[in-house]
Amino acid sequence: MYTIILAGGFGTRLFPLSRSNYPKQFIPLFGDKSLFQKAVLRALLFSKPDEIFVVTNDTHKFLVNDQLRQIAVSCNVLEEPCGKNTLPAITYASLKIYEKKKEAVILVLSSDQLLEEGEVYTSAVRAAEKLTREYIVTFGVVPKTPHTGYGYIRPGDKIGDGYKVAAFVEKPDIRTAEKYMKEGYLWNAGIFCFSADLFLKECRRYAPDVFDAFKNDVLEAYKRTPKISIDYGLLEKSSKVAVVPFSIAWNDLGSFEALYSVSEKNEEGNAVNFEYVTPDGKNNLIISERLVSTIGISDTAIIDTTDVLVICPTNQTQKIGTISELLRQKNDERVDTHTTVQRPWGCYTTLLKSETYLDKRLILNPHNRISLQYHNHRSEHWVVVSGIAEVTNGDKLLTVKAGESTFVLAGTLHHLANPGNDALEVIEVQNGHPLSEDDIFRCEDDFHRETK
Incomplete structure (x- = not known):
């Protein structure tokens, strides 16, 4: 099995921990390994190093190579001239793999997700592999809460250990999310498995502007291809899409609220990475390299870096991207780089x-x-x-x-x-x-x- 790891994002949702030049996938949020490094090690469960293709960009290519060196893994690194979302990135890597093996089975992983590795995960991948001759397979996480920050998948008819996809649906409001949970909808995990030949055949049929762009060299291809996700560009159009459910701990860490939810907490519900002193603070997320003390502050995220301090209610952290946008409008270099x-x-x-x-x-x-x-x-x-x-x-x-x-x-x-x-x-x-x-x-x- 081959693996594609998507590592080209310029995420700003965890600002100021993440910056454009150092996005969340390269930050060691849990332990001494970054999310990207964890994704590479996860890929090694099914692929040899030379069967792994990392898709990144000019800004991050040296960071990718340095983090690969740290975990002693040498794999293929593909550089995108510019970001055009997931469908062009996956097409680019799939064509490289197709040149090696036309019927190769390919697993596509995001580099910025946290998920539980174990028997449930490996069994789901193997179940998906069995469906790849006829289907492009996506993975759906069995929801534990009515989450409004994820897209959902409605399963259709049963096929093998999965289901045909009946519909992809956008992020819902809370009432709709509760309804989706009751009706057996799944969170869209953004993980895929398919055979190279079937994927490219469906891409040629439903996204010909993307497929045809890559008949040129990579620079010209990225000039011509539209900016489009695999969901909008292909999966929502094709009739050959299946979903394999898995019930595991999974999080896309799209906000500090999400980071708080998976962090270890003390008796007062505070998640702290260093030192925190408070007589009354509860349910706070504290990230800093120095002592933080509060009085009368609860349910709050305090993110303190060398050059930027962000404080907001934990349930408002989805809006932190607006801070990055305000700084970018002022041409403030801190939106791009740390000290x-x-x-x-x-x-x-x-x-x-x-x-x-x-x-x-x-x-x-x-x-x-x-x-x-x-x-x-x-x-x-x-x-x-x-x-x-x-x-x-x-x-x-x-x-x-x-x-x-x-x-x-x-x-x-x-x-x-x-x-x-x-x-x-x-x-x-x-x-x-x-x-x-x-x-x-x-x-x-x-x-x-x-x-x-």
């Missing part, structure tokens, strides 16, 4: 910032280096905190150890490399004006980023 920014060579964290100076903490992964570059408007002073740095500073090649430093004058060609087996930590002090990532002129780059 810590991932780079293909490691990451950097902004410590202090003014108009004329900027302090950063750089972490270079073992055997990685930044691009050979220069800046027109700033100088840089590097202080090695731990590890050994190999520095190109103009025509000099230097070895800089912990406690030592070097100064790079504006306009000087320079390089910072980590030749060791441990992470290299460097404090960088920039001086100049303006201080911007646009003032990076790359001459050589190991990661084939734009050079100037």
